[in-house]
Amino acid sequence: MTASLPAPLNPPVRLLMGPGPSEIHPRVLRALAANTVGHLDPYYLGLMNDMQQMLRALFRTENPMTMAISATGSAGMESTVVNLIEPGDSMIVCVNGVFGERMVDVAGRAGANVTRVDRPWGEVFEPSHLKEALAKAKPKVVGIVMAETSTGAWQPLEEISQLVHDAGALLLVDAVTALGGVPVEVDKWKIDAIYSGSQKCLSCPPGLAPASFSPAALEVILNRKTKVQSWYLDVSMLAKYWGSERVYHHTAPINMTYGLYEAARIILEEGQEAAFGRHLRNHQALKAGLAAIGIRYASAEGHQLPMLNAVHIPAGIDDAKVRGGLLNCFGIEIGGGLGAFKGKVWRIGLMGHGSRQTNVLTFLGALEQLLAEQGYKFEQGASVAAANGVYLAK
Numbered sequence: 001m002t003a004s005l006p007a008p009l010n011p012p013v014r015l016l017m018g019p020g021p022s023e024i025h026p027r028v029l030r031a032l033a034a035n036t037v038g039h040l041d042p043y044y045l046g047l048m049n050d051m052q053q054m055l056r057a058l059f060r061t062e063n064p065m066t067m068a069i070s071a072t073g074s075a076g077m078e079s080t081v082v083n084l085i086e087p088g089d090s091m092i093v094c095v096n097g098v099f100g101e102r103m104v105d106v107a108g109r110a111g112a113n114v115t116r117v118d119r120p121w122g123e124v125f126e127p128s129h130l131k132e133a134l135a136k137a138k139p140k141v142v143g144i145v146m147a148e149t150s151t152g153a154w155q156p157l158e159e160i161s162q163l164v165h166d167a168g169a170l171l172l173v174d175a176v177t178a179l180g181g182v183p184v185e186v187d188k189w190k191i192d193a194i195y196s197g198s199q200k201c202l203s204c205p206p207g208l209a210p211a212s213f214s215p216a217a218l219e220v221i222l223n224r225k226t227k228v229q230s231w232y233l234d235v236s237m238l239a240k241y242w243g244s245e246r247v248y249h250h251t252a253p254i255n256m257t258y259g260l261y262e263a264a265r266i267i268l269e270e271g272q273e274a275a276f277g278r279h280l281r282n283h284q285a286l287k288a289g290l291a292a293i294g295i296r297y298a299s300a301e302g303h304q305l306p307m308l309n310a311v312h313i314p315a316g317i318d319d320a321k322v323r324g325g326l327l328n329c330f331g332i333e334i335g336g337g338l339g340a341f342k343g344k345v346w347r348i349g350l351m352g353h354g355s356r357q358t359n360v361l362t363f364l365g366a367l368e369q370l371l372a373e374q375g376y377k378f379e380q381g382a383s384v385a386a387a388n389g390v391y392l393a394k
C-alpha cells in the first residue's frame with residue numbers, strides 16, 4: 001500500500017499578535033520569494049555589506065563585527081555566550097523571566113561558573129540589585145535581557161552598564177524582542193555583545209539572529225586560550241566570512257537574508273524614532289482599552305514594553321477558551337503565560353508591522369465578544385472606545 005500524498009501547503013491566514021513570530025510585512029514575504037543566488041555571488045556579497053550597514057544602524061553601533069547569525073534568536077544567545085566564556089569563567093546572569101533562565105542554562109553548558117541574580121517576574125533590575133553579586137563573583141561577563149518577552153518587562157541598561165564596566169566585566173544583552181520596537185543604543189550604552197531575532201519587531205520570519213560584538217569583546221574572543229566549543233557559532237571564523245576575506249564557513253540562508261534585508265530597509269525608511277513612536281502609541285491605546293474593561297498589566301508600571309503586553313487573565317475566565325476563540329473565530333493568535341505565568345497571563349504582541357491600530361481595535365473587539373460569552377462583567381464597547389480615545393487625542 002502506498003501512503004497517500006499529503007495535502008498541498010495552504011496555511012491559514014493568521015493575525016500574529018503573540019510573543020513572536022509576529023506579522024510579516026508583505027514586502028518581506030515578497031523578498032523571500034526572490035531568485036536565489038549563490039552565497040558567494042557578487043550580488044550576495046554586496047547584500048551582506050549593505051545588511052551589515054543596516055544592522056549597525058539598527059543597533060546604533062560602529063562595531064565592525066555586526067552580522068546576522070544563521071539561526072534563530074536562541075543561537076544569538078548561544079553565540080554571545082560561547083564566544084565570551086571559557087570553561088571556569090565567572091558569569092552573572094540576571095533572571096526575571098524565561099529568557100534569563102535560558103541564559104543560565106546556556107552559560108552553564110558553556111562551562112561558566114554562573115551566579116544568578118533573581119528578581120520577581122514582571123520586575124526589572126536596579127543597579128543596587130547587582131552590586132553585591134558583582135563584588136562577590138568578579139564576573140567576566142554579565143548577561144541581561146532587555147525585553148523579557150515572558151513578562152513584558154522593559155529593562156533599562158544605561159546605569160547597569162556603567163556598574164558592570166566599573167567592575168571590569170563585559171555586558172551581554174538579549175535584545176531579541178527589543179530591536180526595532182524600542183531604542184537599543186549599543187555604543188552609547190557600551191554593550192559588548194548583543195543579539196536579536198528576525199521574527200519579533202523586525203517583521204520577518206524566524207531564522208536569523210542579528211548580533212554585534214564590541215572591539216573589547218572581540219579582543220577577548222581572539223585571545224581565548226581554548227577553542228570556542230561551537231564550530232558553527234565561532235565568531236573568529238564567522239568574522240572571516242562576514243569580513244573582507246569572505247572565506248566560506250557555512251551556506252548562508254540566502255532568501256532569509258533577502259527577507260531581513262528588506263525588513264531592515266522598511267524600518268530605516270519609516271525612521272527608527274517614528275517606529276518607536278508608533279509602537280508606543282499602539283501600546284497606549286491597547287492599555288487604555290484593556291484598563292477600561294478591568295484588565296491589568298503583569299509587568300511593573302513604568303517598565304512595560306510597548307511591543308509585548310503581558311496582562312493578568314481576569315478571575316473566573318477560561319484561558320484556553322479565550323485563546324482558542326481568538327484563533328478559531330477570528331484567526332488571532334496571542335500568547336499564553338510561560339513558566340511562573342502559565343495560565344495566569346496573556347501575552348499580546350504589537351511588534352513591528354503588527355503594531356497598528358487595525359490590530360489593536362480588532363483584538364479588543366474580538367476579546368470583548370469572547371469575554372461577554374463567558375459572563376465577564378464589563379461595559380460593552382468600552383475597550384474600543386478607550387483605545388479610540390487615545391488615537392483621537394493629539
Ligand SMILES: *Cc1c(COP(=O)(O)O)cnc(C)c1O
Nearest residue numbers: 072073074099147149176177197
Ligand atoms: C524569542 C526570544 C528568544 C529566543 O529566540 P528564538 O528565535 O525563539 O530562538 C530569546 N530571548 C528573548 C527575549 C525572546 O523573546
